[in-house]
Amino acid sequence: MNDGANWLADTATAVADRLGLPHNRLFDEWASTLDPSRWPEPPEGDGRPAMLIPGFLAGDPSLSNMARWLKRGDWNMTRSGINWNVNCTQATIEGVEARLRASVEASGKRALLVGQSRGGAMGKVIAVRNPDLVETLVTLGSPLNDHFNIHPRTWFGIGIIGGLGELGFPGFLSRDCATGDCCKETRIAYGRPFPKDVRFISFYSRADTIVRYQACLHQAAEHVEIESSHLGMGLDSEVWVRMSEELSR
Numbered sequence: 001m002n003d004g005a006n007w008l009a010d011t012a013t014a015v016a017d018r019l020g021l022p023h024n025r026l027f028d029e030w031a032s033t034l035d036p037s038r039w040p041e042p043p044e045g046d047g048r049p050a051m052l053i054p055g056f057l058a059g060d061p062s063l064s065n066m067a068r069w070l071k072r073g074d075w076n077m078t079r080s081g082i083n084w085n086v087n088c089t090q091a092t093i094e095g096v097e098a099r100l101r102a103s104v105e106a107s108g109k110r111a112l113l114v115g116q117s118r119g120g121a122m123g124k125v126i127a128v129r130n131p132d133l134v135e136t137l138v139t140l141g142s143p144l145n146d147h148f149n150i151h152p153r154t155w156f157g158i159g160i161i162g163g164l165g166e167l168g169f170p171g172f173l174s175r176d177c178a179t180g181d182c183c184k185e186t187r188i189a190y191g192r193p194f195p196k197d198v199r200f201i202s203f204y205s206r207a208d209t210i211v212r213y214q215a216c217l218h219q220a221a222e223h224v225e226i227e228s229s230h231l232g233m234g235l236d237s238e239v240w241v242r243m244s245e246e247l248s249r
Contacts, residue, residue, distance in 0.1 A: 029232030033065050040240050042073030043247035049103040050075040053096060055117030059083040063234045078103040085118055090183040093122050100133050110135035116234045117141050125186050131195035138201045138243060140233040141211050149215035194220035201246050
């Protein structure tokens with residue numbers, strides 16, 4: 001690592017030691033891509049467009065290192081525009097689609113779409129609705145067969161966000177997103193067959209404590225098993241290596 005990265009990693013380790021905290025998997029995953037000089041070789045983009053869609057409670061900055069890594073491989077990166085992925089599904093997807101379409105039309109080539117967790121489920125809907133925009137969809141720990149096939153501990157956070165939506169706070173999903181008319185179109189697209197001319201790669205981990213790994217095993221996808229934590233999938237250098245291998249095939 002460079003001096004700054006070394007200092008940050010050493011400081012975090014010292015704090016964890018001082019507090020008696022374990023050096024858990026997520027910390028190791030974060031540290032594995034902290035130093036750009038040690039990043040693995042990215043897949044070749046040849047100027048093709050690419051977009052990363054963050055997971056629930058996350059925004060574009062959560063995948064910024066992966067975006068920089070792909071940019072090294074000559075991918076033309078476009079931000080999803082998501083600052084905090086807690087909004088109504090339909091509204092979020094429509095905003096992402098508009099940005100993606102502009103990027104694809106500017107380049108004349110279909111895009112690589114990478115989505116983490118909820119972002120991958122959204123990516124699946126976008127590919128179904130717009131197969132002309134997506135060349136390859138890569139999902140990281142995403143609930144592809146059932147939105148709600150998640151571990152019980154996850155419901156607490158969803159309940160808080162949904163409660164804010166029910167109270168009328170703007171920018172938060174609500175119960176209507178699951179059962180009402182506001183997201184009816186995206187719910188229908190979620191259940192439709194995946195387009196055969198779009199490559200579909202699903203990364204999953206049996207160590208995932210947020211989304212049950214079985215929900216990631218969509219029948220139309222190529223399944224790639226990894227050992228990452230749910231939150232660390234976008235940060236883990238081992239995932240980047242496997243992604244590069246798959247996209248280079």
